[in-house]
Each structure stands twice: as structure tokens, then as C-alpha cells.
Amino acid sequence: xxDQVPISWYLILSATLFALGVFGFLIxxxxxxxxxxxxxxxxxxxxxxxxxxxxxHAVKGQIFVFFVMMVAAAEAAVGLAIIIAIFRARAxxxxxxxxxxxx
Amino acid sequence: MHLIxxxxxxxICLAGAINLLLQSHPISSALSxxxxxxxLAVLYLLLGAEFLAVAxxxxxxxxxxxxxxxxxxxxxxxxxxxxxGSRTARAVGFPAVVALLAILTTVILKxxxxxxxxxxxxxxxxxxxxxxxFHELLLPFEVTSVLILIAILGAVALASHGHGDPxxxxxxxxxxxxxxxx
Numbered sequence: 001x002x003d004q005v006p007i008s009w010y011l012i013l014s015a016t017l018f019a020l021g022v023f024g025f026l027i028x029x030x031x032x033x034x035x036x037x038x039x040x041x042x043x044x045x046x047x048x049x050x051x052x053x054x055x056x057h058a059v060k061g062q063i064f065v066f067f068v069m070m071v072a073a074a075e076a077a078v079g080l081a082i083i084i085a086i087f088r089a090r091a092x093x094x095x096x097x098x099x100x101x102x103x
Numbered sequence: 104m105h106l107i108x109x110x111x112x113x114x115i116c117l118a119g120a121i122n123l124l125l126q127s128h129p130i131s132s133a134l135s136x137x138x139x140x141x142x143l144a145v146l147y148l149l150l151g152a153e154f155l156a157v158a159x160x161x162x163x164x165x166x167x168x169x170x171x172x173x174x175x176x177x178x179x180x181x182x183x184x185x186x187x188g189s190r191t192a193r194a195v196g197f198p199a200v201v202a203l204l205a206i207l208t209t210v211i212l213k214x215x216x217x218x219x220x221x222x223x224x225x226x227x228x229x230x231x232x233x234x235x236x237f238h239e240l241l242l243p244f245e246v247t248s249v250l251i252l253i254a255i256l257g258a259v260a261l262a263s264h265g266h267g268d269p270x271x272x273x274x275x276x277x278x279x280x281x282x283x284x285x
Contacts, residue, residue, distance in 0.1 A: 003104060003105050003106055003221060003222060004105065004106070004219040004220060004221040005105055005106055005109045005149075005219065005220045005221075006217065006218075006219055006220075007217040007218050007219065007220060008211050008212055008214070008217050009109065009113070010109075010146070010150070010220065011211045011217075012207075012208055012211055012212075013113050013116065013117070013146075015204060015207040015208060015211065016117065016120075016204065017116070017117075017120055017139075018207075019200050019201075019203060019204040019207075020117075020120045020121065020123075020124065021120075022196075022200050022203070023124060023197070023200050024123060024124045026192045026196040026197065026200070027124065028124070028132075028183070029183045029184060029185065029186055030129050030180065030183040032129045032132075032133075032171065032174060032175055032178075032180055033123075033129050033132045033183065035171075036123065036129075036132055036133065036136050036171065037123075039136060039163075039167065040120060040123065040136065040139065043139065043140060043143055043163070046143075046159075047143060047146065047147075050146075050147050050150050050152050050155060051150060053150075053152065053227075054150045054151055054152070054220060054224070055217065055218055059227060059231055059232055059235050060235065062152050062154070062155055062227060062232060063232065063235060063236055063240060065152075065155055066154075066155065066158065066232075066236070067243065067247060069158060069159070069162050069163065070247045070250070070251065071247075071250070072162075072163070072167065073162060073166060073167055073251070073254075074250055074251055074253075074254035075254075076167045076170055076171070077170065077254050077255065077257075077258040078254050078257050078258050078261065080170055080171070080174045080258070081257070081258040081259075081261035081262040082261055083174060083178070084174065084177070084178065084261070084262045085261050085262065087178050093178065093180055093183075094183070094184060096184075096186055
């Protein structure tokens, strides 16, 4: 009994990682770092998927994480290509200066 | 042992995530994110997901973060300038984040029936995982490969150096004649 960890600790860690990701998304001012915060959020959600897969002894939760990883890889490739295109067009990575669509 | 490993790597994970927010240089943030992902792989292993632990190291800490560090170095991204961002983000965003975390923590702590994780729990074999993946979920798996293909094509098309420019040395930023959608 003394060598066990409650499931809720894992879930709280996952929620904390997600909240830190949202926080980074709000405070970071570099386009690449904002993108990294999104990856942090994805990782937080993945941890809760794996935790619930362990809780319910379900394999499909882990397979969902596998698909999330694949989509994250595709998203990183396209997103970083967009960042390169933005940098080529505007010569900056600061999100405050990339405000063409701002009202 | 399980408790010690959890506390150690959860602490490393949180420290890396907080360091990601505190660092002002993108390459430092990228390295902290690698720390977060690697310690998450250990946590997956503690939860019995051995395949995902390996995939986390290979796909996330390997492929995706190499892509990130490569782009940081390619664009020569310097120190970010600290501004406080928009007023809406400060007024609505930060309290919303704190409220979200508080609500999630309360719900998690009040949920009955959540079990324990111990060292003697069974490990999900990669065999079971692949049996479900390649029998029941074969079509989604194949669709994912199409998605990856489209992502590769999209990335190449987006990052290619201007359409119809065979030499590729006409940088619109440096020559100053480029339009924003060049």
C-alpha cells in the first residue's frame, strides 16, 4: 500500500501541464515558443489519456495517444513551415508585429 | 520505489514546464520541452504503457523537437522582447487559466473510484496494442498515413522558396521587393 500512487495525482499533473501550456500560450511573445506551448498542452492531455487507459484497463486509450502523436507530428511540420513562410514575408517572429488580421 | 519515481519525474516535468515559460530564448525553451517530454515518457512507463514511452521519446523528444530546434536555428531566433500582450489576455486569460486549473483539480479530487497505480500492475504489451490497432482500427490508421502524406506535401509547398523561382535566391525580405504573400 505504501508503494502506490493515486491516479488522481497523475490527473492533477496532467491538468497542471495543460494549464501551464495555456499560460505559456498567453504570455509568450515568440511565435515558436507559442507553438511549443501548444505541444505542452498536447502532452498534458496525452498523460491523462494514458492514466485513464490504466484506470479502466483499456487499450484504446493508449491507441488514442498514438493517433494524437501522429497528428501532432503532422501539425508540427505544417506549423513550422507556416512559421518559416511568415518569417520570410515579415522578417520577424514577434507575435505583436504579426497582426495583419487584427481588427 | 514507484512513489519515489513518480515524485522525481513529476517534479522534473513541472520544473521543465515552468522553465519553458521563464526562459526568454527559444532554444532554452525547446530544451526544457525536451526535458518535459522525456520525463513524461518515464511516467508512461510507470503507467504500464511501454510502447507509448518509446514512441514518446522517438516521435516527440526525437523528431518533433529536432524540427523545433532546427527551425529556431534556421531562423536565428533571438531573445524575445517582453511585452505584456493584449489587455484582454491579462484580464480574461490569466483568471480563466487559474479557474480552469482549480475546477479540474477539484473535480479530480472529488471523483470517487479512482484507483491506485503500483509497481505490480500489468504492463500493456505492444502485441495487444497492435492487435487492436491493426484489426479494429485499421482504417483510421491508414487514414492517418494519408494525413501525414498531405502534411509533408503541405510543409514542402509552404516552405519552398517562392513559386516559379528556379534559382531560389530571390529573398523578398533582403531584396525588399517582395509582397507579403510571396
